[in-house]
Amino acid sequence: MNQTVSGIDFAPALPWWLLAALAAVAVIATGFAVWRGARGAWWRAAAFAAVLLALGNPRLREETRETRPDIAVVLVDESDSTRVAGREARIAAARTAVTQRMSRLPDLETRIVAVPEAGTQGTLLWGALERALAEIPRARLAGILALTDGQAHDAPTDPAPGAPFHLLLAGRPGEIDRRIRIIEAPGFGIVGRSVEVRLVVEDLGVARADGAARLTIRRDGQAPRVESVPVGREHRVTVPIERGGPTVLELSAEVREGEVSDVNNRAVVTINGVRDRLRVLLVSGEPHAGERTWRRLLKADPNVDLVHFTILRPPEKDDLTPLNELALIAFPVRELFQVKLRDFDLVVFDRFANRGLLPPAYLRNIADYVRQGGALLMSVGPEYSGPTSLFPTPLGQVLPARPVGGGQAVAEGAFRAQVTEAGARHPVTEGLPQANQDAAPPSWGQWYRWLRAEPRAGTTVMSAPGAAPLLVLDRVGEGRVALLLSDQIWLWSRGHDGGGPQAELLRRAAHWLMREPELEEEDLSARIEGGTLSVVRRSVEPGPPPEITVTAPDGSITRHVLRPGTGGRATQDMAAGLPGVWQVSDGRRTAFAAAAAANPPEIADLRADEARLRPAVTAGGGAVRWMGAWVEPLIPDIRRVALGRDAAGPGWIGLRRNQDHTVTGVSATPLLPPWAALPLVLGLLLVGWRREGR
Known part of the structure; x- marks a missing residue:
C-alpha cells in the first residue's frame, strides 16, 4: 500500500556550529540594543532571524512510501x-x-x-x-x-x-503421567545365568508418589508374571538367560487413573545371550599330520578353553617299559567321561579308535550327553571301519552314517569335496570360499582319502565322488552331531593344491554344534531398525517359503509372503511404528523383535x-x-x-x-528561497533603520 508523508526539514548552507555562533552574535547584539533602549532593536532582531532562517534553508519534504x-x-x-x-x-x-x-x-x-x-x-x-x-x-x-x-x-x-x-x-493444567524409567539394563548376559534390570515406576505431576503398582513382565512371548512394585522407588527384575541370541523383555505398568496416556507405561529391553568361555574336549586317537590343525583352530579362539589329549601309546603296544620311565599322562577316562563330561560344550574325537580305552558304559555316557544337549564332532579315518570302529558301540546310536562293510569302506584317490544342494542352503557350508557354485567345480585343493558310509540320519552338506557323504550334520534329541568322513582336511591348512577354507569350515561346524544363533539352519529371526521390521527365515528344505503371521504390540495381526533369496533365506521388510514387542511366526517357529519408542525424550514426560x-x-x-x-x-x-x-x-x-516501509519517492520544496529571503531581510533592515532614525 502506498502513502504520502509530509514534513519540514532543514538543509543548512553553513555548518550547524557556525549557524549557532552567528545566532549567539545576533542574540548579543540584539540584547545590547534592547539594553540601550534602541528604538529599532526588535526589527533588527527580526532581520537577524530572517538571515539565520534563510541560511538554515527550511524545506517542505514529501515522501511516497510503500508499506510492507x-x-x-x-x-x-x-x-x-x-x-x-x-x-x-x-x-x-x-x-x-x-x-x-x-x-x-x-x-x-x-x-x-x-x-x-x-x-x-x-x-x-x-x-x-x-x-x-x-x-x-x-x-x-x-x-x-x-x-x-x-x-x-x-x-x-x-x-x-x-x-x-x-x-x-x-493440554490441561495439572496433568499427571505414569511412566517406566529404565535405570540400567545390560546389553548382554551369559547363557545359563541371570541378569538384573533396574527400573523405577514413577508418577509425574503428583505431590507425593506413594503406594504400589502392578508390573507385568513378559519374556520372549512366554506367559506373563506380575509383580507389585513400589511407586517412585527402584525395583530390580531378574531375567534368566536360557539361550544364545536376543532375549526380549517386555515390561508394563498398570494404568493410573487420570493419567495423560499409557504410552510410556511400557518399556522393552533386549538382552543378547552369549556363551561364557566355551569348554572343548579334544581327544586325538593317535599322532598324525592333521592333529595340529584341530589344536590350532581351537586355541586360536580366545573364548575357548581347550582340553586336549592324544593317545600316544595304545594298549596293544605294551613293550614292557617300566611305568616310572614313561613320560606319559594316564588318560583320565572316568573323570572326563563320567564326572565332568557335561561341563564340556563340545567333544571332538579326531581319529579315535575303539581299542578298549573307553568301556561301553562311558561310550553310552557320551551318547546320553549328546541326547541331552551336548555336541559331538568326529573326524574319522580308516579306524572308523573294521573292528576298531566306534559305530558298533553304544555311541553309534547317535552317529548319522554307517561305514560300509566288506573291506570297501576306505576309498583312496584324488578328489575335490563338493558342497551338496542341501549344503548350499546350510549355514555351515553356504557361501564357502572356492566352493562349487552354479555348476562350476570347486577351486580348492584335493583330498586323497575318504570313508564310504551310508547316511542314516541328518543332512549331508558335503560329498565325495559318487555323491558319497563326506560331512554329515545331525540333530539328536537336544544335542547335535557332526561326522567328517575324511582325515585329510589338514591338507587345506598346509596350502596343498591351493589350499581351502579349512579354518572357516571347522569354525562354522564347531559353532553350529554349540548352537550359535547365527548358524541355525532352521531359523526364523526378526529385528527392528529405523521403524522397519526385517524378517529372515532360513531353511535347508527346498520349496517356496510359508506365509508368516506378524502380531503387532497392539494385538493386530497381518500376514505376509516372504521373498525367496539365496542360501536358503527368505526375507520380508515391513513398517513397525508401534513401540513394544512384535511377534513373527511361520507356523513352526516364532521370533520376537523389540521396538523401542521412536523418540524416547518425547515420551519421557507426556504432561x-x-x-x-x-x-x-x-x-x-x-x-x-x-x-x-x-x-x-x-x-x-x-x-x-x-x-x-x-x-x-x-x-x-x-x-x-x-x-516497516520502503521509500519510493521524495520531493523537497524550499520554504524560504534566496529570491524571497533577500527582500525580506532588506525590508526588515530598512524598517529598523527608519525606526531608529526618528
Whole structure:
C-alpha cells in the first residue's frame, strides 16, 4: 500500500556550529540594543532571524512510501507427543482459528512453520523457529505463536526471540503421567545365568508418589508374571538367560487413573545371550599330520578353553617299559567321561579308535550327553571301519552314517569335496570360499582319502565322488552331531593344491554344534531398525517359503509372503511404528523383535508443560495460554499493538505493529528561497533603520 508523508526539514548552507555562533552574535547584539533602549532593536532582531532562517534553508519534504506487511510466525507442533489425549485435534483447530483471525488483520502476513517428528532427538521446536526466522527480516517480525504441548527439547536457557512470543498449550493444567524409567539394563548376559534390570515406576505431576503398582513382565512371548512394585522407588527384575541370541523383555505398568496416556507405561529391553568361555574336549586317537590343525583352530579362539589329549601309546603296544620311565599322562577316562563330561560344550574325537580305552558304559555316557544337549564332532579315518570302529558301540546310536562293510569302506584317490544342494542352503557350508557354485567345480585343493558310509540320519552338506557323504550334520534329541568322513582336511591348512577354507569350515561346524544363533539352519529371526521390521527365515528344505503371521504390540495381526533369496533365506521388510514387542511366526517357529519408542525424550514426560518455553515467553514479552475443551475460547483474541506497548492482556495477545516501509519517492520544496529571503531581510533592515532614525 502506498502513502504520502509530509514534513519540514532543514538543509543548512553553513555548518550547524557556525549557524549557532552567528545566532549567539545576533542574540548579543540584539540584547545590547534592547539594553540601550534602541528604538529599532526588535526589527533588527527580526532581520537577524530572517538571515539565520534563510541560511538554515527550511524545506517542505514529501515522501511516497510503500508499506510492507508485518510477518507473524505460527509454530505448529507435529511431534509424537501431540498425538495423545486429543492434543493433535486441538492444535489443528487452533491453527485454523489463528489463521482465520490473522487473515482479518491488516498489513499482516502469516507463515505456518511445521515442527516435525525428529526421531530420537525429541521435539526440535527452537531449531524450526530459527530456520524460519533466517528468512524473515527482523524489522517485519510481528510476533511468534507456538501451538504445542510445551515439549521443546532444544529450547535455549537465554532465548532472544526479538518479538512477542506467545505459547498456546494443548493440554490441561495439572496433568499427571505414569511412566517406566529404565535405570540400567545390560546389553548382554551369559547363557545359563541371570541378569538384573533396574527400573523405577514413577508418577509425574503428583505431590507425593506413594503406594504400589502392578508390573507385568513378559519374556520372549512366554506367559506373563506380575509383580507389585513400589511407586517412585527402584525395583530390580531378574531375567534368566536360557539361550544364545536376543532375549526380549517386555515390561508394563498398570494404568493410573487420570493419567495423560499409557504410552510410556511400557518399556522393552533386549538382552543378547552369549556363551561364557566355551569348554572343548579334544581327544586325538593317535599322532598324525592333521592333529595340529584341530589344536590350532581351537586355541586360536580366545573364548575357548581347550582340553586336549592324544593317545600316544595304545594298549596293544605294551613293550614292557617300566611305568616310572614313561613320560606319559594316564588318560583320565572316568573323570572326563563320567564326572565332568557335561561341563564340556563340545567333544571332538579326531581319529579315535575303539581299542578298549573307553568301556561301553562311558561310550553310552557320551551318547546320553549328546541326547541331552551336548555336541559331538568326529573326524574319522580308516579306524572308523573294521573292528576298531566306534559305530558298533553304544555311541553309534547317535552317529548319522554307517561305514560300509566288506573291506570297501576306505576309498583312496584324488578328489575335490563338493558342497551338496542341501549344503548350499546350510549355514555351515553356504557361501564357502572356492566352493562349487552354479555348476562350476570347486577351486580348492584335493583330498586323497575318504570313508564310504551310508547316511542314516541328518543332512549331508558335503560329498565325495559318487555323491558319497563326506560331512554329515545331525540333530539328536537336544544335542547335535557332526561326522567328517575324511582325515585329510589338514591338507587345506598346509596350502596343498591351493589350499581351502579349512579354518572357516571347522569354525562354522564347531559353532553350529554349540548352537550359535547365527548358524541355525532352521531359523526364523526378526529385528527392528529405523521403524522397519526385517524378517529372515532360513531353511535347508527346498520349496517356496510359508506365509508368516506378524502380531503387532497392539494385538493386530497381518500376514505376509516372504521373498525367496539365496542360501536358503527368505526375507520380508515391513513398517513397525508401534513401540513394544512384535511377534513373527511361520507356523513352526516364532521370533520376537523389540521396538523401542521412536523418540524416547518425547515420551519421557507426556504432561503439557510451559517450563521449557517460559524463558522465551518472558524474553519476548508474550503470554502463556491454555487451549482446549476446558478453556474458553479455544484461542485468545489477537490484536495489533504499537512498538513499546504491552503485547498481552486479559483475554488477548498482541502482535507488534512495526510500520516497516520502503521509500519510493521524495520531493523537497524550499520554504524560504534566496529570491524571497533577500527582500525580506532588506525590508526588515530598512524598517529598523527608519525606526531608529526618528
